[in-house]
Amino acid sequence: MQTEEQGTGTATQKENPLRAEKRRKLDQLKAAGIDPFPHNFERSHKLAEIDAKFSHLEAGDVLESEVVTIAGRLMTKRDMGKASFFNIQDQSGAMQGYVKVSELDEQSQTSFKLIDIGDFVGFKGHIFKTKKGQLSVHAHSFTVLCKSLEPLPEKYHGLTDVETKYRHRHLNLIMDTASRKVFETRSKIIREIRNFLDGRGFLEVETPVLQPIYGGASAYPFKTHHRALDMELFMKISPELYLKRLIVGGFEKVYEVGKNFRNEGIDRSHNPEFSMLEYYEAYTDYNYQMQQFEDLVNHLVQSVKGTLKFEYNGKEIDFTGPWRRLSVFDGIKEYAGVDVEAISDDELFKTIKSKGSTADKPASRGEMIMELFELTVEEHLWNPTFVIDFPKEVSPLTKSHRSKPGLVERFEPMAAKMEIGNAYTELNDPVDQRDRLMEQEKKRVVDEEAQPMDEDFLHAIETGMPPTGGVGIGVERIVMILTNQPSIRDIILFPTMKHKS
Incomplete structure (x- = not known):
C-alpha cells in the first residue's frame, strides 16, 4: 500500500x-x-x-x-x-x-x-x-x-560529499558540467579506439560474459548459477581465450571493447567491473605490438589533448615517442640496486621482505621477482614505459622468449605509475600450453586466482593457431590520465559501492 x-x-x-x-x-x-x-x-x-x-x-x-x-x-x-x-x-x-x-x-x-x-x-x-x-x-x-519533487543541491556549493557524488551520479551530472565533460571525453576515447582499429582492418567481436570456465587472467571471479541448465557459471575476467579461438578459426585481426568482472578489492585504480580493450593479430609478435600500442595510445592522446605533453595530477607527462623500454631485471637493478640473476631464492625472499612484502613464506621465484618490481620500480615510472621480458612462472599464456631462457615475450606499458595494458607474443605450442595450464591447475590448491584447466581452449590451440600478438588495454586508466582524474570512480558513471546500510 x-x-x-x-x-x-x-x-x-x-x-x-x-x-x-x-x-x-x-x-x-x-x-x-x-x-x-x-x-x-x-x-x-x-x-x-x-x-x-x-x-x-x-x-x-x-x-x-x-x-x-x-x-x-x-x-x-x-x-x-x-x-x-x-x-x-x-x-x-x-x-x-x-x-x-x-x-x-x-x-x-x-x-x-x-x-x-x-x-x-x-x-x-x-x-x-x-x-x-x-x-x-x-x-x-x-x-x-x-515537475521535480526532489530539491537540487545548493547551486554554489554543489555536491561536497564524495559518497553522494558517486551514489547519486545524476545529481553530480546536473550540478557539475566538468563531470559531464569527463564522461563525454570517455565516450570519445572509446569511439577513437574503434576508429583506429577499424582503420587497420580489425573486426569487432563479442565474447560470452557468462562462461563455464574462466581464464585469460589471474583473478578471482564472480560466480552465478544457471537454473535451467543447473550449472555453475562465471562472469568474464578476460575475453582472451575466446578471442584466440577466433584467430584459430581464421579471423586474423579481432578486437573487443567490453566489461570484465573481477571479484577483488577497490582502490583508486581498481573497480570490480571495468572496461577492457583486447585485440589479437595473426603473424605478429610483441615487438610489432609495442609499436602498434604506442601508435594507438598516442592517437588517443592527440585526439583528446591536441598534444603529447600535458599535465596529469599536477605533473607533466610526455607521451612523445619512442617510449622507453625497460626489462623487468634491468628495472630492479636500476631502482632497487639488486641483480636478481645473481641471488638465490632465499636471498630474494629476504629482499622482498626488506622492501615491505607481507608474504609469510616464499612464492615461486618469478612471483617474488615481480613483487620486488612492484615494490621498488613502478613508483618511478611516470612517463610511458614498456616493461618487457617477464618471468615464465607469471605468464602461463605467453610464448617463451626466443633468446632469454626462463623469460617470456611479454610487455606491460606503464604511465603515471599505473599499468595501462598487458601484451604477449601468444603461446601457440599446444604441448607447452598444456604443461603451463597443468602447472596453474596444481597451484589452485593454494592460489584461487591461478588459471584453471580449459580443455576446450586447448582443443583450439591443438587445432593450430598462427603466430599471434595479443594486447589488452585498461580503458579506465587511459581515461583517468586523459581527463586528469585521480580516481577510477571519477570516470565510471556508476562505480561499485557498498549498500548504504
Missing part, C-alpha cells in the same frame, strides 16, 4: 519543507488543468546552437524575427517585480531566459509561477542580448515539461 509520503498526494508533516512546497505546486498545476508531465516537446535548437549562431550580437541587440523554441532544466530564477530572468541547461550548454509574466497567456503564466529550480521547462521566444552583453531568449510562451 502506498503512503501519502510515497505517492503524489499532499505533503505530510514528516516531509522536507522544500519537497513539500514542490508537491504543493504540483497539485496546483494539476488543479489548473495543466499536465506537469507532457509526453513530448519539439525544440528548434539545442542551447549551444543558439549560442554559436547569435554570439556575435552586440549588447542591446534585439532580433524579434529570430524566434526559437528551447528546453532544459531550470537552474536559477531571479524575480524582479513584473519580470524575471532565469537560466536553463541542456546537455549542450546553458541559456538565459527572460519573461514578463503579463505578456504570457493564462496557462503560461500559471506554469511560470509554479516552477521551481530543478524542473524541466520549455519556452518559445525571440533572441536578444542584454545591455550587459548576455545572450538571452525573451519568452512568448512557457511550458512545464517535468
Whole structure:
C-alpha cells in the first residue's frame, strides 16, 4: 500500500519543507488543468546552437524575427517585480531566459509561477542580448515539461560529499558540467579506439560474459548459477581465450571493447567491473605490438589533448615517442640496486621482505621477482614505459622468449605509475600450453586466482593457431590520465559501492 509520503498526494508533516512546497505546486498545476508531465516537446535548437549562431550580437541587440523554441532544466530564477530572468541547461550548454509574466497567456503564466529550480521547462521566444552583453531568449510562451519533487543541491556549493557524488551520479551530472565533460571525453576515447582499429582492418567481436570456465587472467571471479541448465557459471575476467579461438578459426585481426568482472578489492585504480580493450593479430609478435600500442595510445592522446605533453595530477607527462623500454631485471637493478640473476631464492625472499612484502613464506621465484618490481620500480615510472621480458612462472599464456631462457615475450606499458595494458607474443605450442595450464591447475590448491584447466581452449590451440600478438588495454586508466582524474570512480558513471546500510 502506498503512503501519502510515497505517492503524489499532499505533503505530510514528516516531509522536507522544500519537497513539500514542490508537491504543493504540483497539485496546483494539476488543479489548473495543466499536465506537469507532457509526453513530448519539439525544440528548434539545442542551447549551444543558439549560442554559436547569435554570439556575435552586440549588447542591446534585439532580433524579434529570430524566434526559437528551447528546453532544459531550470537552474536559477531571479524575480524582479513584473519580470524575471532565469537560466536553463541542456546537455549542450546553458541559456538565459527572460519573461514578463503579463505578456504570457493564462496557462503560461500559471506554469511560470509554479516552477521551481530543478524542473524541466520549455519556452518559445525571440533572441536578444542584454545591455550587459548576455545572450538571452525573451519568452512568448512557457511550458512545464517535468515537475521535480526532489530539491537540487545548493547551486554554489554543489555536491561536497564524495559518497553522494558517486551514489547519486545524476545529481553530480546536473550540478557539475566538468563531470559531464569527463564522461563525454570517455565516450570519445572509446569511439577513437574503434576508429583506429577499424582503420587497420580489425573486426569487432563479442565474447560470452557468462562462461563455464574462466581464464585469460589471474583473478578471482564472480560466480552465478544457471537454473535451467543447473550449472555453475562465471562472469568474464578476460575475453582472451575466446578471442584466440577466433584467430584459430581464421579471423586474423579481432578486437573487443567490453566489461570484465573481477571479484577483488577497490582502490583508486581498481573497480570490480571495468572496461577492457583486447585485440589479437595473426603473424605478429610483441615487438610489432609495442609499436602498434604506442601508435594507438598516442592517437588517443592527440585526439583528446591536441598534444603529447600535458599535465596529469599536477605533473607533466610526455607521451612523445619512442617510449622507453625497460626489462623487468634491468628495472630492479636500476631502482632497487639488486641483480636478481645473481641471488638465490632465499636471498630474494629476504629482499622482498626488506622492501615491505607481507608474504609469510616464499612464492615461486618469478612471483617474488615481480613483487620486488612492484615494490621498488613502478613508483618511478611516470612517463610511458614498456616493461618487457617477464618471468615464465607469471605468464602461463605467453610464448617463451626466443633468446632469454626462463623469460617470456611479454610487455606491460606503464604511465603515471599505473599499468595501462598487458601484451604477449601468444603461446601457440599446444604441448607447452598444456604443461603451463597443468602447472596453474596444481597451484589452485593454494592460489584461487591461478588459471584453471580449459580443455576446450586447448582443443583450439591443438587445432593450430598462427603466430599471434595479443594486447589488452585498461580503458579506465587511459581515461583517468586523459581527463586528469585521480580516481577510477571519477570516470565510471556508476562505480561499485557498498549498500548504504
